[in-house]
Amino acid sequence: MPLLAIETSCDDTCAAVLDGPTVLSNVISSQADHERYGGVVPEVASRHHLELAIPVVEAALSDAGAGFDDLEAVAVTAGPGLIGALLVGLSTAKAIAAPRRLPLIPVDHLRGHVAANFLEPEPLEPPFLCLVASGGHTFLAAVRDHGGFEVLGETLDDAAGEAIDKAARMLGLGFPGGPELERLAADGDPDAFTFPVAMSRDPGLDFSFSGLKTALVYICRDLGEAGTAERAADLAAGFQAAVVGQLTTKLRRALDQEPWPAVALGGGVAANGPLRRAVAQLCAERSLPFKEVSRELCTDNAAMIGSAARFTEPIAYPDYLRFDAFATGPRGGG
Amino acid sequence: MKVLGFDTATDDTVVAASDGGRPVFEGTVPPNEGRPLHSQALLAMAGEAADALGGWEEVGRIVVGAGPGTFTGIRIGVATAAGLAASSGITVVGVSTLSALALGIGELTGADRVMPLVDARRGEVFGCLHDGEGRPIGESFVCGPEELVERLSDADRAGPVPVVAGSGAVRFRDELLRAGLETEPAGSSVHRLAGRSICELGATAERTGTETLKPLYLRVPDAQLWLERDGKTN
Numbered sequence: 054m055p056l057l058a059i060e061t062s063c064d065d066t067c068a069a070v071l072d073g074p075t076v077l078s079n080v081i082s083s084q085a086d087h088e089r090y091g092g093v094v095p096e097v098a099s100r101h102h103l104e105l106a107i108p109v110v111e112a113a114l115s116d117a118g119a120g121f122d123d124l125e126a127v128a129v130t131a132g133p134g135l136i137g138a139l140l141v142g143l144s145t146a147k148a149i150a151a152p153r154r155l156p157l158i159p160v161d162h163l164r165g166h167v168a169a170n171f172l173e174p175e176p177l178e179p180p181f182l183c184l185v186a187s188g189g190h191t192f193l194a195a196v197r198d199h200g201g202f203e204v205l206g207e208t209l210d211d212a213a214g215e216a217i218d219k220a221a222r223m224l225g226l227g228f229p230g231g232p233e234l235e236r237l238a239a240d241g242d243p244d245a246f247t248f249p250v251a252m253s254r255d256p257g258l259d260f261s262f263s264g265l266k267t268a269l270v271y272i273c274r275d276l277g278e279a280g281t282a283e284r285a286a287d288l289a290a291g292f293q294a295a296v297v298g299q300l301t302t303k304l305r306r307a308l309d310q311e312p313w314p315a316v317a318l319g320g321g322v323a324a325n326g327p328l329r330r331a332v333a334q335l336c337a338e339r340s341l342p343f344k345e346v347s348r349e350l351c352t353d354n355a356a357m358i359g360s361a362a363r364f365t366e367p368i369a370y371p372d373y374l375r376f377d378a379f380a381t382g383p384r385g386g387g
Numbered sequence: 388m389k390v391l392g393f394d395t396a397t398d399d400t401v402v403a404a405s406d407g408g409r410p411v412f413e414g415t416v417p418p419n420e421g422r423p424l425h426s427q428a429l430l431a432m433a434g435e436a437a438d439a440l441g442g443w444e445e446v447g448r449i450v451v452g453a454g455p456g457t458f459t460g461i462r463i464g465v466a467t468a469a470g471l472a473a474s475s476g477i478t479v480v481g482v483s484t485l486s487a488l489a490l491g492i493g494e495l496t497g498a499d500r501v502m503p504l505v506d507a508r509r510g511e512v513f514g515c516l517h518d519g520e521g522r523p524i525g526e527s528f529v530c531g532p533e534e535l536v537e538r539l540s541d542a543d544r545a546g547p548v549p550v551v552a553g554s555g556a557v558r559f560r561d562e563l564l565r566a567g568l569e570t571e572p573a574g575s576s577v578h579r580l581a582g583r584s585i586c587e588l589g590a591t592a593e594r595t596g597t598e599t600l601k602p603l604y605l606r607v608p609d610a611q612l613w614l615e616r617d618g619k620t621n
């Protein structure tokens with residue numbers, strides 16, 4: 054019973070076809086154009102989504118060996134995200150579903166990141182603790198069932214990925230900064246510069262990354278342009294280690310507070326190698342299973358939206374025709 | 388032919404259906420407290436219009452006003468049309484929102500030269516000189532009131548004074564009146580896009596594929612302007 058899922062909350066135009074927990078196709082069209090703007094420009098992203106939406110949907114169907122006739126439901130990200138971008142995906146999904154009277158399943162994007170862990174192969178069964186870190190969000194989720202999650206702690210300012218992107222820009226790297234910063238950091242000494250260990254004395258599970266960013270601004274200012282360029286690898290390594298350090302510290306603390314049978318990751322930052330290794334080591338120390346989903350399922354994609362849709366109440370035709378997107382709003386879905 | 392047409396480039400959500408040129412459904416949802424209701428109203432009304440034609444299976448052609456107008460509105464309309472067409476196999480045609488507006492102005496006033504204007508915000512309008520049947524006579528443009536008055540006097544020299552109407556004419560009615568250009572008061576129906584004009588234009592338009600269904604933005608994104616002006620990121 055194939056399900057079509059569409060995701061357009063930020064700058065990637067994504068469509069996937071799923072059969073239950075099995076991903077039949079997962080097409081991600083990244084918009085390279087944002088590199089020249091040094092970040093995601095909502096209007097530029099929305100224009101690309103409109104151009105790419107139908108071709109990406111058709112590619113997903115074709116990769117899955119399916120056609121519109123085979124579909125039994127359409128899932129789509131309803132929020133949170135860039136409202137203009139979301140509206141392209143939602144309008145497309147509603148319009149695909151309506152003439153076939155298919156049910157529509159609106160999905161919370163953040164639940165999608167958690168639900169990537171429910172996919173084959175080796176789906177992870179709740180309960181588990183999930184760290185979601187991306188360019189837009191950073192939070193620790195208590196996943197007690199398939200239908201939602203509880204936020205145990207979240208960033209009080211920048212998201213981890215946002216901080217990494219800003220650091221990458223200060224070091225003269227392209228956008229998105231994550232992969233480039235990781236590559237540069239591989240040649241650097243993480244201990245060459247001292248970055249503040251943010252929120253370490255805070256007993257809670259919240260995160261903060263703006264202090265790290267400010268520290269980097271001051272270090273770069275002291276080093277000057279040439280000095281910064283010369284020490285870029287060390288700076289990248291130090292900054293990355295500080296981000297990874299904070300994420301794993303909070304994860305460790307959450308595990309100390311409550312026993313969890315497994316740990317999972319989600320979001321674009323979860324594709325970061327050093328973070329994966331640090332979390333794997335933390336789990337190994339405690340003999341906890343660590344669910345490592347593929348990088349493709351960590352960054353924004355539609356398969357994770359289809360996965361969350363399996364545990365979301367569908368809306369029958371014609372009840373969803375008035376359904377609207379939300380830029381910010383409910384999270385966790387219960 | 389059974390035609391379903393809609394437009395969300397202006398603040399109104401406009402939907403209509405016609406069967407062999409005879410209107411069988413027409414609906415307009417105005418904005419609520421200035422906020423367009425495109426995303427909520429469009430497909431719901433399109434569903435009613437399809438029902439009036441005997442169901443989605445009966446629809447022979449979908450016509451969408453592709454702009455110019457608000458960027459988000461244009462995208463909701465074009466994405467909806469493209470999604471419906473891809474899913475159902477129904478032929479889809481994009482028409483200019485200005486041309487549909489011009490057709491309506493021509494029908495209501497009997498004028499054979501009309502200048503439809505859509506409020507482009509930021510103190511500007513989208514416009515394009517048309518004949519009374521919705522056929523463009525010039526290029527589409529976006530400009531402020533001063534240039535608009537100039538363009539209208541240019542149009543003047545090339546023929547009779549065009550009838551000026553649309554949300555852009557309402558927006559700059561004072562400036563137009565000062566230049567001696569009459570427009571109807573704000574409440575007049577001549578200023579509002581009618582769904583039947585979208586259907587009528589699209590019914591006779593050349594049959595085109597989805598690849599020619601293009602949004603008519605008439606403006607590049609601000610970020611691109613800044614990039615081109617500064618030669619670097621903002």
Ligand SMILES: [Zn+2]
Nearest residue numbers: 162187320353
């Ligand atoms: Zn995301």
